[in-house]
Amino acid sequence: MDTRVTKKKLGLKERYAAMTRGLAWDTTYQPMDKVFPFDRYEGIKIHDWEKWEDPFRLTMDAYWKYQGEKERKLYAVIEAFAQNNGQLGVADARYINALKIFIQAVTPLEYMAHRGFAHVGRHFTGAGARVAAQMQSVDELRHFQTETHAISHYNKYFNGMHNASHWYDRVWYLAVPKSFFEDAMSGGPFEFLTAVSFSFEYVLTNLLFVPFMSGAAHNGDMSTVTFGFSAQSDESRHMTLGIECIKFMLEQDPANVPIVQRWIDKWFWRGYRLLTIVAMMQDYMLPKRVMSWKEAWEMYAEENGGALFKDLARYGIRLPKGWEIACEGKDHISHQAWNAFYNFAAAAPFHTWVPTDEELNWLSEKYPDSFDQYYRPRLEFYRERQQAGHRYYSKTLPMLCTTCQIPMFFTEPGDPTKICYRETTHGGDKYHFCSDGCKHIFEQEPEKYVQSWLPVHQIYQGHCFKPGVDPTQPGFDPLAAVLDWYDLNVGRDNFDFEGSEDQRNFATWRGDAPQAGSAKKGGAA
Amino acid sequence: MNTVATVSKVFIAFQDNEEARPVVEAILADNPQADAVYSPGLVKINAPGHLVVRRATIEEQTGRPFDLQQIHVNLVTLSGHIDEDDDQFTLSWNQ
Numbered sequence: 333m334d335t336r337v338t339k340k341k342l343g344l345k346e347r348y349a350a351m352t353r354g355l356a357w358d359t360t361y362q363p364m365d366k367v368f369p370f371d372r373y374e375g376i377k378i379h380d381w382e383k384w385e386d387p388f389r390l391t392m393d394a395y396w397k398y399q400g401e402k403e404r405k406l407y408a409v410i411e412a413f414a415q416n417n418g419q420l421g422v423a424d425a426r427y428i429n430a431l432k433i434f435i436q437a438v439t440p441l442e443y444m445a446h447r448g449f450a451h452v453g454r455h456f457t458g459a460g461a462r463v464a465a466q467m468q469s470v471d472e473l474r475h476f477q478t479e480t481h482a483i484s485h486y487n488k489y490f491n492g493m494h495n496a497s498h499w500y501d502r503v504w505y506l507a508v509p510k511s512f513f514e515d516a517m518s519g520g521p522f523e524f525l526t527a528v529s530f531s532f533e534y535v536l537t538n539l540l541f542v543p544f545m546s547g548a549a550h551n552g553d554m555s556t557v558t559f560g561f562s563a564q565s566d567e568s569r570h571m572t573l574g575i576e577c578i579k580f581m582l583e584q585d586p587a588n589v590p591i592v593q594r595w596i597d598k599w600f601w602r603g604y605r606l607l608t609i610v611a612m613m614q615d616y617m618l619p620k621r622v623m624s625w626k627e628a629w630e631m632y633a634e635e636n637g638g639a640l641f642k643d644l645a646r647y648g649i650r651l652p653k654g655w656e657i658a659c660e661g662k663d664h665i666s667h668q669a670w671n672a673f674y675n676f677a678a679a680a681p682f683h684t685w686v687p688t689d690e691e692l693n694w695l696s697e698k699y700p701d702s703f704d705q706y707y708r709p710r711l712e713f714y715r716e717r718q719q720a721g722h723r724y725y726s727k728t729l730p731m732l733c734t735t736c737q738i739p740m741f742f743t744e745p746g747d748p749t750k751i752c753y754r755e756t757t758h759g760g761d762k763y764h765f766c767s768d769g770c771k772h773i774f775e776q777e778p779e780k781y782v783q784s785w786l787p788v789h790q791i792y793q794g795h796c797f798k799p800g801v802d803p804t805q806p807g808f809d810p811l812a813a814v815l816d817w818y819d820l821n822v823g824r825d826n827f828d829f830e831g832s833e834d835q836r837n838f839a840t841w842r843g844d845a846p847q848a849g850s851a852k853k854g855g856a857a
Numbered sequence: 858m859n860t861v862a863t864v865s866k867v868f869i870a871f872q873d874n875e876e877a878r879p880v881v882e883a884i885l886a887d888n889p890q891a892d893a894v895y896s897p898g899l900v901k902i903n904a905p906g907h908l909v910v911r912r913a914t915i916e917e918q919t920g921r922p923f924d925l926q927q928i929h930v931n932l933v934t935l936s937g938h939i940d941e942d943d944d945q946f947t948l949s950w951n952q
């Protein structure tokens with residue numbers, strides 16, 4: 333049913349075959365295994381690389397043509413946005429904090445993805461996989477650049493964006509995305525594709541780019557929605573690379589199935605943990621809401637992921653380990669993360685706040701099984717304390733999970749009143765985890781994870797101060813010394829949104845009544 | 858435990874703009890089982906089991922030639938196995 337009547341020109345499939353296949357060769361001066369040292373040691377058995385499918389059949393000339401078109405459209409919007417002072421048209425200056433997290437945590441991952449795909453694009457022996465990975469490498473560089481360009485406009489007006497790549501290597505919560513990607517890049521090429529293309533992009537990335545970007549549009553940020561959707565338009569190709577790679581491995585040899593399942597288990601959980609911050613952005617940082625994290629999870633993870641794993645069952649693949657726990661988490665993780673960042677707002681270069689009453693009501697409505705019972709009273713208490721002049725900032729350091737590097741704030745499955753702690757011993761040392769999922773991942777590869785650069789440990793070991801700092805001197809303030817090492821502008825980049833320079837400036841630029849409190853704006857639309 | 862009870866849905870989403878509109882309209886015309894859901898900036902089309910995008914229908918909508926690979930420009934996301942040739946683009950699940 334695929335073959336059609338041959339026309340004067342070659343059809344798409346023939347054209348694609350003619351332009352992409354038979355272009356690779358086996359090396360003769362050196363053995364193939366020496367030239368391609370990475371594509372066998374993971375144990376994945378490939379018998380016939382010719383079976384690799386590229387369903388989009390995008391040839392290089394078509395690729396450049398459509399990518400060029402996307403860029404022209406995107407830069408027209410970015411330009412217009414800048415010329416018209418679009419930053420003043422966003423719903424509320426609190427929203428800008430979501431963009432700060434974007435440039436701090438997401439954009440550097442685009443660059444890491446660029447490098448990661450360039451690496452695997454060099455190291456597969458199959459030409460089809462190499463071409464797909466190389467195209468993606470170029471895409472990811474484009475995403476890094478367009479996000480940097482689009483957000484650089486905001487950087488002229490708002491705090492918390494001026495040092496993003498420096499922070500990525502240093503700031504405690506940015507170790508979460510950084511370690512995720514370095515874990516993937518230090519795996520072999522098949523694990524990398526399973527991690528990034530399949531588990532992250534196919535199963536989870538819709539949750540980042542689709543509802544959140546629709547939310548950006550709803551909040552008047554045409555620049556972000558345009559770079560978001562422009563990046564996401566490449567994502568369809570990336571997701572397809574992910575699912576094709578999985579199918580290819582599973583079809584090539586039944587011995588691949590357990591290896592792939594183990595990777596899916598690991599990377600689903602790693603990706604799920606990483607998305608905690610997106611859950612929080614969606615529920616707390618978009619003043620005008622499109623959908624809750626819970627609704628997005630149901631639509632993109634449960635419904636779509638469910639369909640995917642039902643389809644893959646024919647290969648003997650099951651739902652990832654921890655799936656049920658992740659589904660239970662939809663009622664909780666955004667609230668637990670916001671609570672953590674609210675408390676650590678002195679140590680993070682973005683602002684937090686207690687939502688307005690209207691927003692609290694929206695959360696109550698969207699989370700009938702958890703919000704009023706567990707989370708709303710806490711937020712109302714924080715607000716009361718703040719209004720009494722006692723905004724609380726935690727200055728101690730949290731215990732981190734050795735695997736995902738997130739502070740231990742997740743709760744026990746089945747009991748949202750109890751923090752979940754797990755531990756294991758390896759080589760005489762004790763290691764701590766946020767969940768069974770993270771503990772299990774560690775136990776599969778302890779020699780890898782004992783090397784984790786855990787920010788809190790590093791601070792305690794004295795590795796996060798500027799040269800010449802003497803922690804033994806009387807009155808030493810470790811947090812201040814760490815923030816100095818981060819190059820964070822204390823008082824401008826951090827603390828509550830209420831009373832921030834961003835808040836003041838935005839109100840002044842818009843001609844709003846000064847200092848009446850942010851509470852009057854925003855709210856569900 | 859939320860595996861889908863009956864037929865799994867495929868979906869395809871586009872930026873909600875003028876370029877994508879004839880594509881969306883063609884999909885809805887060719888796939889009576891599909892429904893379109895609009896949110897800001899975005900239109901997402903869901904269909905049980907399978908969905909087809911036909912070049913001929915898009916060309917009827919616009920009155921000019923259309924290369925199916927042009928959908929990449931406004932495509933936001935999709936789900937399902939893909940099969941594409943010059944005349945149609947399909948999404949399906951095996952079950």
Ligand SMILES: [Fe+2]
Binds near residue numbers: 442445472475
């Ligand atoms: Fe990307």
Ligand SMILES: [Fe+2]
Binds near residue numbers: 733738765766770
């Ligand atoms: Fe963890």
